[in-house]
Amino acid sequence: xxxxxxxxxxxxxxxxxxxxxxxxxxxxxxxxxxxxxxxxxxxxxxxxxxxxxxxxxxxxxxxxxxxxxxxxxxxxxxxxxxxxxxxxxxxxxxxxxxxxxxxxxxxxxxxxxxxxxxxxxxxxxxxxxxxxxxxxxxxxxxxxxxxxxxxxxxxxxxxxxxxxxxxxxxxxxxxxxxxxxxxxxxxxxxxxxxxxxxxxxxxxxxxxxxxxxxxxxxxxxxxxxxxxxxxxxxxxxxxxxxxxxxxxxxxxxxxxxxxxxxxxxxxxxxxxxxxxxxxxxxxxxxxxxxxxxxxxxxxxxxxxxxxxxxxxxxxxxxxxxxxxxxxxxxxxxxxxxxxxxxxxxxxxxxxxxxxxxxxxxx
Amino acid sequence: xxxxxxxxxxxxxxxxxxxxxxxxxxxxxxxxxxxxxxxxxxxxxxxxxxxxxxxxxxxxxxxxxxxxxxxxxxxxxxxxxxxxxxxxxxxxxxxxxxxxxxxxxxxxxxxxxxxxxxxxxxxxxxxxxxxxxxxxxxxxxxxxxxxxxxxxxxxxxxxxxxxxxxxxxxxxxxxxxxxxxxxxxxxxxxxxxxxxxxxxxxxxxxxxxxxxxxxxxxxxxxxxxxxxxxxxxxxxxxxxxxxxxxxxxxxxxxxxxxxxxxxxxxxxxxxxxxxxxxxxxxxxxxxxxxxxxxxxxxxxxxxxxxxxxxxxxxxxxxxxxxxxxxxxxxxxxxxxxxxxxxxxxxxxxxxxxxxxxxxxxx
DNA sequence: TGCACTTTGGCAACAGCGTTGCGAAAGTAG
DNA sequence: CTACTTTCGCAACGCTGTTGCCAAAGTGCA
Numbered sequence: 001x002x003x004x005x006x007x008x009x010x011x012x013x014x015x016x017x018x019x020x021x022x023x024x025x026x027x028x029x030x031x032x033x034x035x036x037x038x039x040x041x042x043x044x045x046x047x048x049x050x051x052x053x054x055x056x057x058x059x060x061x062x063x064x065x066x067x068x069x070x071x072x073x074x075x076x077x078x079x080x081x082x083x084x085x086x087x088x089x090x091x092x093x094x095x096x097x098x099x100x101x102x103x104x105x106x107x108x109x110x111x112x113x114x115x116x117x118x119x120x121x122x123x124x125x126x127x128x129x130x131x132x133x134x135x136x137x138x139x140x141x142x143x144x145x146x147x148x149x150x151x152x153x154x155x156x157x158x159x160x161x162x163x164x165x166x167x168x169x170x171x172x173x174x175x176x177x178x179x180x181x182x183x184x185x186x187x188x189x190x191x192x193x194x195x196x197x198x199x200x201x202x203x204x205x206x207x208x209x210x211x212x213x214x215x216x217x218x219x220x221x222x223x224x225x226x227x228x229x230x231x232x233x234x235x236x237x238x239x240x241x242x243x244x245x246x247x248x249x250x251x252x253x254x255x256x257x258x259x260x261x262x263x264x265x266x267x268x269x270x271x272x273x274x275x276x277x278x279x280x281x282x283x284x285x286x287x288x289x290x291x292x293x294x295x296x297x298x299x300x301x302x303x304x305x306x307x308x309x310x311x312x313x314x315x316x317x318x319x320x321x322x323x324x325x326x327x328x329x330x331x332x333x334x335x336x337x338x339x340x341x342x343x344x345x346x347x348x349x350x351x352x353x354x355x356x357x358x359x360x361x362x
Numbered sequence: 363x364x365x366x367x368x369x370x371x372x373x374x375x376x377x378x379x380x381x382x383x384x385x386x387x388x389x390x391x392x393x394x395x396x397x398x399x400x401x402x403x404x405x406x407x408x409x410x411x412x413x414x415x416x417x418x419x420x421x422x423x424x425x426x427x428x429x430x431x432x433x434x435x436x437x438x439x440x441x442x443x444x445x446x447x448x449x450x451x452x453x454x455x456x457x458x459x460x461x462x463x464x465x466x467x468x469x470x471x472x473x474x475x476x477x478x479x480x481x482x483x484x485x486x487x488x489x490x491x492x493x494x495x496x497x498x499x500x501x502x503x504x505x506x507x508x509x510x511x512x513x514x515x516x517x518x519x520x521x522x523x524x525x526x527x528x529x530x531x532x533x534x535x536x537x538x539x540x541x542x543x544x545x546x547x548x549x550x551x552x553x554x555x556x557x558x559x560x561x562x563x564x565x566x567x568x569x570x571x572x573x574x575x576x577x578x579x580x581x582x583x584x585x586x587x588x589x590x591x592x593x594x595x596x597x598x599x600x601x602x603x604x605x606x607x608x609x610x611x612x613x614x615x616x617x618x619x620x621x622x623x624x625x626x627x628x629x630x631x632x633x634x635x636x637x638x639x640x641x642x643x644x645x646x647x648x649x650x651x652x653x654x655x656x657x658x659x660x661x662x663x664x665x666x667x668x669x670x671x672x673x674x675x676x677x678x679x680x681x682x683x684x685x686x687x688x689x690x691x692x693x694x695x696x697x698x699x700x701x702x703x704x705x706x707x708x709x710x711x712x713x714x715x716x717x718x719x720x721x722x723x724x
Numbered sequence: 725t726g727c728a729c730t731t732t733g734g735c736a737a738c739a740g741c742g743t744t745g746c747g748a749a750a751g752t753a754g
Numbered sequence: 755c756t757a758c759t760t761t762c763g764c765a766a767c768g769c770t771g772t773t774g775c776c777a778a779a780g781t782g783c784a
Binding site for chain 1: 758759760761762763770771772
């Protein structure tokens with residue numbers, strides 16, 4: 001909670017606490033949560049919570065949802081988030097495919113689009129395509145519903161803060177393209193947020209309740225990572241963090257496409273190509289263990305097309321390396337878990353817009 | 363800025379803004395800073411700043427320090443921090459040496475102690491020694507001065523949050539020793555903070571104006587790191603972050619004391635032992651490049667006894683690897699700089715107590 | 725020397741935040 | 755039906771930063 005320059009005034013205070021309450025309402029789901037419980041969880045007084053929830057109910061963001069059983073007195077009134085109070089579009093641009101979802105405040109997908117895409121067709125063509133998909137989904141908004149914005153997730157390294165792409169691998173014409181502003185202009189001023197696909201997935205996981213600090217490692221045609229530290233996505237000063245794939249784990253090893261030698265990505269994919277999946281998993285695990293040691297994160301999650309090919313091998317391989325390390329250091333081991341889902345990136349992209357409402361990723 | 367559970371009330375708001383103003387006063391140094399400048403920098407209104415500074419002056423933490431030249435109107439009154447309003451003791455426990463300093467709010471050292479130490483003499487003996495040194499320094503407080511607390515920095519891995527040591531390398535009897543609470547009890551309740559030596563150095567650098575995100579790499583008898591991300595020391599959920607030395611950069615490489623193979627520490631120190639300093643620097647640089655890529659940090663700083671032996675070789679070696687990586691990724695290179703100073707760790711330890719006053723590391 | 729102007733910064737009134745005191749509402753227990 | 759417990763809103767309050775206004779303290783020009 002901080003305004004421009006770090007100073008906080010009463011408006012900042014209010015939006016901070018409001019976002020906090022909204023987040024607890026969202027986390028509680030359809031069963032809802034009582035005012036007193038909100039007070040306990042936030043550390044605010046019950047009366048403050050009452051005022052905040054009264055305002056939220058007036059604005060249509062929250063509503064009553066029945067009552068709890070009595071514990072000897074007046075039963076608690078249960079409140080819930082009204083998910084239809086706001087929507088966001090999430091777009092996943094891959095090298096050969098486009099997926100887009102319309103999600104409500106709760107993150108629930110209420111409409112979807114998908115089809116082939118040629119990133120090489122040039123910025124203008126892709127931009128037109130994306131804009132029309134967003135408008136199609138906007139047309140499916142429930143009556144009276146409003147679109148908070150559109151989130152776009154795509155591979156290459158990019159500047160999240162300015163919404164500018166650099167070096168989308170294999171497509172030099174995208175270099176320096178101001179995707180955020182261009183798309184926002186096409187959409188008539190609708191707010192647009194742009195981020196790496198791995199960051200979108202990591203954000204989606206964080207919002208879905210994957211607490212604390214964790215890393216999402218994505219092994220597909222390349223190897224990337226999304227880092228969540230203390231509940232928020234870590235992007236770094238130049239928003240280029242998460243360059244996991246070109247971490248060197250074999251000094252003077254085999255050359256990598258990036259120009260260096262012995263990168264995790266090169267070693268891992270080469271092992272996969274040789275059919276040595278277990279070795280690939282061990283290499284991946286070594287990189288993960290380095291990450292865990294440096295940042296002391298709680299968990300590592302692995303995913304991506306290549307992992308899907310042999311999930312058990314990758315999970316147990318990475319887990320093996322991490323557990324061996326944990327036995328030496330005495331620290332709790334970062335647990336490894338497999339995840340999947342076709343629309344995961346698009347849903348995470350929608351969260352780029354939704355999460356700030358709940359005080360996350362703002 | 364957040365209270366228990368994340369909820370923020372007016373008290374939290376006030377201490378946040380007060381700390382912000384105090385930090386700007388500290389940063390401005392003896393020349394001071396005007397109210398209007400404080401308002402611009404914090405984003406608060408001039409009137410709010412006036413109220414905050416009035417309170418600080420009443421409490422003796424701030425004072426007027428002359429006036430600026432007029433720019434056509436009433437000249438600005440300049441305010442400054444009163445460094446004597448608070449002091450902290452910083453203690454550096456090394457394997458064979460103890461250094462302690464008494465620092466004022468500004469971080470200026472006003473008294474010092476140092477002498478040999480035997481960490482192997484056991485917890486009780488060392489505790490008595492440390493307590494007496496702290497009391498000696500407390501006696502040197504200026505008249506009316508108060509001691510805010512004592513910060514203790516030492517090598518091994520430890521639990522910063524609970525103030526408990528684990529595995530001080532080579533001294534198993536320290537395992538699980540609750541240093542913070544034990545020392546605090548000896549000192550009659552004076553607040554005590556405990557942290558790794560590398561974290562103390564990193565914090566000291568951050569407070570001294572080393573902005574943004576950076577890593578301090580310490581190469582002495584071992585290899586450790588202190589990470590600062592976005593202005594605050596990153597310790598991780600279990601406060602074990604910064605295990606830089608046992609990052610694997612050579613799969614199946616030579617065995618390390620930790621039980622793994624190909625760790626940066628082992629490779630680096632082995633190269634030093636062979637007299638191949640340039641190779642040691644290249645290995646260190648590779649580990650640093652991995653870190654820079656993962657976290658997208660701004661700068662890397664290297665130090666420690668081994669580095670002091672051939673500073674130019676290490677700096678240029680690490681810089682070479684980082685610049686080569688930057689040429690490939692197109693991202694700005696994390697600059698490498700050499701630092702030194704006998705009391706640096708002890709000064710940083712004092713900042714473990716002082717920094718929270720200024721809203722840092724709290 | 726005097727007057728107009730600019731800039732700083734305090735005083736007072738204010739709006740809005742969470743807090744406290746109190747009482748109505750809505751249950752259970754006997 | 756009565757006593758008790760628990761929830762939760764209303765009203766008054768204290769404290770925050772904000773706004774409107776004016777005194778203070780300079781410069782610049784006639």
